[in-house]
Amino acid sequence: MPDPFVHRLRVRYAECDAQGVLFNAHYLAYIDHTITELWRAAYGGYQNMLERGVDIVVAEAQMRFLGPARFDEEVILEAVVTHMGMTSVTSRHRFRAGDGRELLDATMRHVFVDRETGAKTAIPDWARAGLKPWHMPGPAS
C-alpha cells in the first residue's frame, strides 16, 4: 500500500471565523493548496501542466466535517488518488490535527480540460504516471 501524500498547513488568523475556528469554505481551499503541492511532486507543478496544454477544474466535492481546526493549529492533510478514469481523477483527503483529532474526510473529483477550449480531455500519460505513486484504488469514502 502506498503512503498518502502529506501536506501541512497552519491555520491563519484571517481564515478563522467569529467562532474562532477555520471557516468551512477554507477547508475546500486547503484541499486546493494540497493539490497544488501534489502536482508539484507529481509533475513539476501547475504551470508545467498549463504549458503542456491542459488545465484542471473541480467537478465534485463531498465533505464530512468531523471537528473544528483552531487558530494557529497545524493541520496535517493526507491525500490519495482513489480513481483515475478517462478524463477525471478522484482523490480522498483527510485532515487531522496535531493531537490526532480528525477534522475532515473529503472526496474530490477533478476533470482534465483542454486549456484553450475548456473541453474535457483524456488524462495525459505523463499526468497518469506522475500521480501513480499516490494511487490507492478503493472505496472513495
Place this chain on the structure above:
Amino acid sequence: MPDPFVHRLRVRYAECDAQGVLFNAHYLAYIDHTITELWRAAYGGYQNMLERGVDIVVAEAQMRFLGPARFDEEVILEAVVTHMGMTSVTSRHRFRAGDGRELLDATMRHVFVDRETGAKTAIPDWARAGLKPWHMPGPAS
C-alpha cells in the same frame, strides 16, 4: 410546493482566481452567505439565534460544479430545506447565472449545537417553525 429562498450575489474580483472565474472554495462561502440571509428571513438573524443559546455548524457538504461563474456576473442562489431531523437540517442549493446556465447543485447538512458546550442539541421549535416556509421534503440531490 413552496418557492425556494432566493439570494443574489455578484461575483467579486477578489473572489476570482487566475482562471478568471469564481474560485471553488467561494461556492461554499456563497452557500454560507445565503444561509445567513435565510436565517434572517426565518428567525431574525444569526445573532438572534445565538442569543437564544444555539449555534449551527456545518456537518456535510456535497457539491457538483456545473459551470463557471465569471467576474461581475450576478449569481442567483436558490435554497430549500429538504429535511429537518432531530438535530440537523439538510438543505439543497442551486446556483444559476443570469442567463440561465446552471453553476452548482449542492446539499448541505447543518447541525444545531448548544452555544456554550458545543454539543448537539435538538432543533428548537422556533427554528423548525421559522424554516417551514422553505421546507420542501424530497430527495436531496
Place this chain on the structure above:
Amino acid sequence: MPDPFVHRLRVRYAECDAQGVLFNAHYLAYIDHTITELWRAAYGGYQNMLERGVDIVVAEAQMRFLGPARFDEEVILEAVVTHMGMTSVTSRHRFRAGDGRELLDATMRHVFVDRETGAKTAIPDWARAGLKPWHMPGPAS
C-alpha cells in the same frame, strides 16, 4: 461640491476574524469592491475598460482604522476622486457604520497600465470624463 460615490456592503460571516469583526485585509477588498462599482457608474465597468486596452493596478494605500465593523452590519462606503494626474488617480474612501460610527479613512492611488505590456499609460480621455462627476480636488487625508 459633488456628492461622493456611495456603495453599501454587509459584513459577511466569512470576513470576520476571531475577534468577531471585519478582518483588516478585507477593508482593502471592500475598497476594491467599491471601485468596481464606481467604474461601472463611470464607464460601464471593468470589462469595458479592459476591452479598450487599459487595466488598473494599485500603487499606494494609506489607511486609518477608526473602529471595528461587526458581523452582519451594513457598512456605508463613500468614495471621491481627489486627484487625476497623468497616469494615476487618487481617491479617498471613508467607511461608516449605519449608526454613524467612523470605521475607516483611506487614500488609494491607482495607476493606469497598458493591458498588454503592463506599462504605465496616460489616463484615457473617456476615463477622465467618466470619473469627473466624483472628482472633488483637495487634500487627500
Place this chain on the structure above:
Amino acid sequence: MPDPFVHRLRVRYAECDAQGVLFNAHYLAYIDHTITELWRAAYGGYQNMLERGVDIVVAEAQMRFLGPARFDEEVILEAVVTHMGMTSVTSRHRFRAGDGRELLDATMRHVFVDRETGAKTAIPDWARAGLKPWHMPGPAS
C-alpha cells in the same frame, strides 16, 4: 544593526486574482501572517498574549505596491519594529520575490488594547522586551 524578522509565504492559487497575481488585499493579510510569526518568536504567540489580558488591533497602514507577486512564487517578508510608543508599535514590512524584485514596502501601526474593555493600554514590559531583538529605530519609510 539587528537583522529583520524574516518569514516566507508561497502565493496560493486562491489568493491570485484574474490578473494572475496576488490580489492587493492579501498583502495586508500577508503582513498579518508575518506578525503572527513575529509574536510567536517574540513572546510565545498570540494566544499567550491573550492569556496575559492584552490584544492588538491595527490602527494604520501605509503601503506602496512595487511589483506583482505571481502564483506559486515564494515571497520573502522582512519585518522590523521601527518605533515603540506608549501604547502602539510601528513596524516596517518589505516583501521581495525570490529573484530579488521588490514587491511591497509598508508601514503598520498596531495598538495594544485591554482584551476585556478594548481600551488602549500601555505596551506591557514583557511585550516590549520580546520585540526588542527586531527593534531598529529609524524613519518608517
